[in-house]
Amino acid sequence: MNGKLDKAIAVLAASGGNDLIQTLQSRGAFKLHDGVLTLRLPFYAPAWFNSLQAKTQVKLAALGITLHCTSQVATLQSNIANPIAGIKNVLVVASGKGGVGKSTVSVNLALALAAKGAKVGILDADIYGPSMPLMLGQSDARPESHDGKTMLPIKAHGVVANSIGFLVDKNDATVWRGPMASKALAQILRETQWGELDYLVVDMPPGTGDIQLTMAQQVPVTSALIVTTPQNVALADATKGINMFAKVNVPVVGLVENMSMHVCSQCGHEEAIFDQGGGVKLADAHNSECLAQLPLHRQYREDTDAGTPTVTKSVDSPLSQAYLELAEKVAIKLYVDCPLGVQTIPIVSVN
Numbered sequence: 001m002n003g004k005l006d007k008a009i010a011v012l013a014a015s016g017g018n019d020l021i022q023t024l025q026s027r028g029a030f031k032l033h034d035g036v037l038t039l040r041l042p043f044y045a046p047a048w049f050n051s052l053q054a055k056t057q058v059k060l061a062a063l064g065i066t067l068h069c070t071s072q073v074a075t076l077q078s079n080i081a082n083p084i085a086g087i088k089n090v091l092v093v094a095s096g097k098g099g100v101g102k103s104t105v106s107v108n109l110a111l112a113l114a115a116k117g118a119k120v121g122i123l124d125a126d127i128y129g130p131s132m133p134l135m136l137g138q139s140d141a142r143p144e145s146h147d148g149k150t151m152l153p154i155k156a157h158g159v160v161a162n163s164i165g166f167l168v169d170k171n172d173a174t175v176w177r178g179p180m181a182s183k184a185l186a187q188i189l190r191e192t193q194w195g196e197l198d199y200l201v202v203d204m205p206p207g208t209g210d211i212q213l214t215m216a217q218q219v220p221v222t223s224a225l226i227v228t229t230p231q232n233v234a235l236a237d238a239t240k241g242i243n244m245f246a247k248v249n250v251p252v253v254g255l256v257e258n259m260s261m262h263v264c265s266q267c268g269h270e271e272a273i274f275d276q277g278g279g280v281k282l283a284d285a286h287n288s289e290c291l292a293q294l295p296l297h298r299q300y301r302e303d304t305d306a307g308t309p310t311v312t313k314s315v316d317s318p319l320s321q322a323y324l325e326l327a328e329k330v331a332i333k334l335y336v337d338c339p340l341g342v343q344t345i346p347i348v349s350v351n
């Protein structure tokens with residue numbers, strides 16, 4: 001019986017990535033019963049699973065096995081032991097430098113994770129330039145409170161979100177000093193009724209100063225995703241970002257090189273305006289991985305400006321596809337990189 005399972009695992013490892021299949025196996029994700037091999041996937045990655053199934057079907061059939069899968073996102077270990085009720089994993093999206101597209105990546109990645117099947121929230125922690133109200137098409141929304149103590153997040157495009165931008169006048173927040181900004185983040189994080197979430201994507205303020213450091217220490221972070229553009233000046237700042245997370249024991253799941261190549265919306269001509277390949281080099285230098293190279297394309301800007309990020313606006317476009325692929329890579333890599341965490345604290349309703 002076990003020999004059969006071992007053979008099936010070897011078949012899957014040859015096609016689905018050895019590290020991943022071995023991690024799944026060692027954490028008890030496979031069960032073989034009556035010729036049905038059930039994989040309880042601890043993340044949503046339907047494209048990866050469909051490809052695995054297609055590639056292994058014949059060999060598994062020869063062993064008398066059919067493969068099935070169910071998905072339930074696992075809670076992974078975070079940097080501090082102070083979890084937020086109902087939230088399984090917190091992914092912070094950070095950049096050393098401003099204006100590299102951190103918010104654009106945060107919102108599209110969050111929507112892509114949701115499109116794959118996960119329950120996702122967005123916390124816009126970019127105190128000095130909150131963009132989520134605009135990018136989610138919710139500029140006039142204000143979170144409601146039923147008890148005067150906690151807020152209900154804003155719902156948009158299948159995710160929930162909260163932002164300093166919903167709560168405070170833009171001009172007030174920009175003059176906050178570090179401790180005030182960090183306190184505001186802690187409050188908005190813990191006083192929002194997020195519900196049950198597989199991932200909370202946190203759009204961090206740009207930079208690697210004390211504010212970002214304090215924030216990273218206050219929030220139970222599973223991992224960080226670093227956004228950079230390919231040119232040297234941005235890469236130097238991204239390096240500071242990677243080093244900052246190392247200081248606070250937050251693993252970096254990988255890098256995203258944004259504005260990688262300019263694609264003309266008229267003729268499709270490609271030009272490396274901000275240079276090329278820097279994200280891959282940086283990732284290599286830090287033993288990390290460049291998980292996506294996203295083009296500089298007018299459509300990305302137009303869609304977020306209109307409050308309908310590309311992943312919701314045109315799901316089938318190649319621009320959207322790039323994010324859908326990134327979402328699966330992030331979900332898978334988080335699981336492989338991070339040890340399993342303690343069971344999420346369930347939300348208990350108090351009447």
Ligand SMILES: Nc1ncnc2c1ncn2[C@@H]1O[C@H](COP(=O)(O)OP(=O)(O)OP(=O)(O)O)[C@@H](O)[C@H]1O
Nearest residue numbers: 098099100101102103104206259295296297300301
């Ligand atoms: N790949 C892209 N192609 C075209 N435009 C983009 C792309 N990524 C981001 N932009 C645009 O660049 C501008 C800056 O992006 P964004 O606000 O996401 O950056 P940020 O790093 O979050 O900035 P900040 O430092 O202000 O927080 C926005 O107008 C956005 O629409």
